[in-house]
């Protein structure tokens with residue numbers, strides 16, 4: 001998905017990085033590399049001149065950690081907007097953010113560093129999506145919604161206007177959120193209710 005995103009955004013793809021080596025390695029397989037080179041370890045970035053990186057990780061925590069690691073080796077997180085996403089000009093897309101195919105980002109909205117706006121998600125006017133948050137496919141934020149850093153808004157969830165979702169909160173797939181959700185909470189259902197720990 002991120003390969004398609006990068007190519008569609010006009011980037012020249014040099015290869016994939018397998019972040020971990022050794023016994024904990026999570027191998028990058030040929031299924032994903034589509035014939036591109038596989039570079040071993042983030043430190044490979046140090047051999048390249050001003051390498052721009054896109055972190056292809058859905059987990060907010062791991063995406064943040066990997067972004068930091070890439071930066072330590074000189075990687076520059078690149079904002080990627082799919083050619084078939086619809087993004088109004090009065091928006092702010094921070095470095096390392098990804099806006100996927102079919103997503104809509106409306107006027108005055110801002111997408112934080114390393115945040116992921118997945119396929120077909122709708123970010124309405126003046127929303128603020130925090131750093132390393134993930135708006136899952138088909139989720140919709142009405143106007144003036146604030147999503148805290150590292151929060152995850154599940155598949156197809158709906159958040160009504162003006163609501164604030166706290167940092168690190170999780171909104172379940174299909175939820176309809178009518179009021180603020182506290183940081184770190186998990187809320188599910190219609191209307192969404194925070195689940196006890």
Ligand SMILES: CC(C)(COP(=O)(O)OP(=O)(O)OC[C@H]1O[C@@H](n2cnc3c(N)ncnc32)[C@H](O)[C@@H]1OP(=O)(O)O)[C@@H](O)C(=O)NCCC(=O)NCCS
Nearest residue numbers: 058118136137153154155170171172173174175186188189
């Ligand atoms: C909310 C969520 C994170 C909870 O995950 P979890 O902690 O593993 O929860 P469980 O599967 O153990 O379910 C716990 C309870 O919550 C209920 N529940 C879980 N997800 C729910 C949802 N989205 N809506 C309503 N109820 C839900 C379960 O039915 C279960 O109820 P029970 O205790 O009465 O049996 C997860 O179900 C979810 O919706 N994730 C979003 C996935 C997504 O959007 N992925 C897209 C990736 S791109």
